[in-house]
Amino acid sequence: AQSVTQLGSHVSVSEGALVLLRCNYSSSVPPYLFWYVQYPNQGLQLLLKYTTGATLVKGINGFEAEFKKSETSFHLTKPSAHMSDAAEYFCAVSKGQAGTALIFGKGTTLSVSS
Amino acid sequence: EADIYQTPRYLVIGTGKKITLECSQTMGHDKMYWYQQDPGMELHLIHYSYGVNSTEKGDLSSESTVSRIRTEHFPLTLESARPSHTSQYLCASSDREAYGYTFGSGTRLTVV
Numbered sequence: 001a002q003s004v005t006q007l008g009s010h011v012s013v014s015e016g017a018l019v020l021l022r023c024n025y026s027s028s029v030p031p032y033l034f035w036y037v038q039y040p041n042q043g044l045q046l047l048l049k050y051t052t053g054a055t056l057v058k059g060i061n062g063f064e065a066e067f068k069k070s071e072t073s074f075h076l077t078k079p080s081a082h083m084s085d086a087a088e089y090f091c092a093v094s095k096g097q098a099g100t101a102l103i104f105g106k107g108t109t110l111s112v113s114s
Numbered sequence: 115e116a117d118i119y120q121t122p123r124y125l126v127i128g129t130g131k132k133i134t135l136e137c138s139q140t141m142g143h144d145k146m147y148w149y150q151q152d153p154g155m156e157l158h159l160i161h162y163s164y165g166v167n168s169t170e171k172g173d174l175s176s177e178s179t180v181s182r183i184r185t186e187h188f189p190l191t192l193e194s195a196r197p198s199h200t201s202q203y204l205c206a207s208s209d210r211e212a213y214g215y216t217f218g219s220g221t222r223l224t225v226v
Contacts (some may be wrong), residue, residue: 007194043120043204043217044157052217083210090157093212101172107154110193 002027004093013055014113019063019078021108023091026072032094033074034102035065039087045087050074061085086112117141120205120218127195127225135190135221137205145208146188147215150174150201157204163188195225 007022026032032050036044048059055067061084065076074091091105118139127133139146142180144165149157149172159172177199178192188207193201202222206215 032212035219036214041220041222043219044206044215045217046214047213051214069208101162102211103160104157 002031002093002103004091004103004105006089006091006108008108010095010109010111013081015083016080019081019085019110021076021077021089021091021110022073023065023074023076023105024072025074025091025093027093029088033067034067034092034094035059035063035074035076036090036092036104037087038107039059039089044090047076081110081112081114083112086110115170118205118207118218120203120217122221122222123219123220125152125224127223129194129196129225131195133192133195133223135203135205135223137188137190137218138186139216139218140186141207141209141216142185143207143209143216144185146182146206147206147209148172148178148180148188148190149206150176151204151220152201153180170188195223197225199223200225 002012003026005024034049039045050056050067058064063078088107092102092105094102119138125182146163148161151157158174161180163169203221205218208215
């Protein structure tokens, strides 16, 4: 069975500091991996995704993530945090096969202080 | 510009009432999903559909029902609302899993 683990339910950084949100997955087949962001009282917005090919993927708002098969990880990073990055972040995994839906992690709340 | 629309955004309703949460998308996606999200919690899949007249229950047991009569429309119905149904309900659609999902803005339901 697939699962997603996000380490740290709450991460706090200062404006301008590195953002690192951790995601580990388990999957019996090569997965599709996603990061979503959710701002208060809104739905989820796709930040970036890994399906095949280059293991370092770049997304919107300066975020990027690296797929590491040996570590079963897909950590999200941003070199310099901005106040507007404060939100809830969800990692998700899909087997990419017909008849399966995305499985989401429990989310990580990112706080950015000035 | 949102291509998937959920109405209402907020709903406060009394116990025992029947409610329908609307979800419509204009992208022609075959796959549509309903997730339930409690505050500060993960998303749980409660229903999904891979096309017209196709609906399945998700991982989280739910007393709600869904229908898919038209490709663009995937409403969720609660026949008799209870306080335990208080939650945020998120609708999503997808063309292919590899592309990810497009989410609506959600309906925050409060049953009093």
